Amino acid sequence: GQQVMQIPQYQHVQEGEDFTTYCNSSTTLSNIQWYKQRPGGHPVFLIQLVKSGEVKKQKRLTFQFGEAKKNSSLHITATQTTDVGTYFCAGPQYGSRLTFGEGTQLTVNP
Amino acid sequence: NAGVTQTPKFQVLKTGQSMTLQCAQDMNHNSMYWYRQDPGMGLRLIYYSASEGTTDKGEVPNGYNVSRLNKREFSLRLESAAPSQTSVYFCASSEGGQANTIYFGEGSWLTVV
Numbered sequence: 466g467q468q469v470m471q472i473p474q475y476q477h478v479q480e481g482e483d484f485t486t487y488c489n490s491s492t493t494l495s496n497i498q499w500y501k502q503r504p505g506g507h508p509v510f511l512i513q514l515v516k517s518g519e520v521k522k523q524k525r526l527t528f529q530f531g532e533a534k535k536n537s538s539l540h541i542t543a544t545q546t547t548d549v550g551t552y553f554c555a556g557p558q559y560g561s562r563l564t565f566g567e568g569t570q571l572t573v574n575p
Numbered sequence: 576n577a578g579v580t581q582t583p584k585f586q587v588l589k590t591g592q593s594m595t596l597q598c599a600q601d602m603n604h605n606s607m608y609w610y611r612q613d614p615g616m617g618l619r620l621i622y623y624s625a626s627e628g629t630t631d632k633g634e635v636p637n638g639y640n641v642s643r644l645n646k647r648e649f650s651l652r653l654e655s656a657a658p659s660q661t662s663v664y665f666c667a668s669s670e671g672g673q674a675n676t677i678y679f680g681e682g683s684w685l686t687v688v
Contacts, residue, residue: 506681507665507681508618508677508679513676562620
C-alpha cells in the first residue's frame with residue numbers, strides 16, 4: 466500500500482484564506498516532489514526539495530522539507546480560484562521508485 | 576516539442592475486449608511509466624521502464640502488459656478488459672530514475688462496461 470501519506474484528503478476554503486497540505490513518509494526520503502493537477506488535467510511538477518529543513522517559495526506557495534526528511538508541507542497564502550486542484554507529494558521509495566501520496570483536493574469558493 | 580503524447584484520449588470497451596494505449600515522448604528520456612488514477616486512490620504505478628529494453632512491475636500490474644518499443648514509445652495493453660480497469664491512465668517519462676521530475680501525458684479515460 467501507500468507509504469506516503471497525505472492529509473487532508475479534501476479542503477474547502479473561501480477565497481483569500483490560507484491552505485496547507487501535509488505529507489508524511491514511513492521512510493527517509495532523498496527528496497520530495499510536489500505536483501498539481503487541475504480538474505480534468507494531468508499532474509504537473511511544481512517543485513523538488515532535497516535538503517533537510519529546506520524551504521522554498523513560489524509566489525504565494527511555500528514548500529517545506531522536514532529536518533528528518535520524512536515529512537513535507539505545502540502552504541498557500543491567500544488562496545485564489547486559480548489554486549483549485551489536487552496537490553500531490555511524491556517521494557522515492559523502494560529503492561528509487563517514486564511513490565505518490567493520495568493527494569489533497571482543494572476547492573476555493575469565490 | 577509535444578512532451579508526452581498518449582492515445583486514445585477516450586475509450587469505451589466491453590468486458591473481455593482488448594486494447595492498447597499508446598504513448599510517446601520526445602524529450603529523449605530514459606524512463607517511462609504507466610499510472611492509473613482512481614478517485615481517492617491517488618496515482619498508482621502499473622508498470623515502468625527504467626531504460627529501453629527493460630520493463631518492471633509497479634504497484635498494480637495485474638491485468639496489464641507493456642512494451643517498450645524503443646526509447647520514445649511505451650505501450651500499455653489490456654488483454655481482457657474488466658470493469659475494475661475503468662480508470663484514467665497516465666503515461667509519463669523522466670530523464671533518469673524516478674527520483675527525477677516526472678512529466679505526464681494528458682491522460683486516457685477508459686471505461687469498461
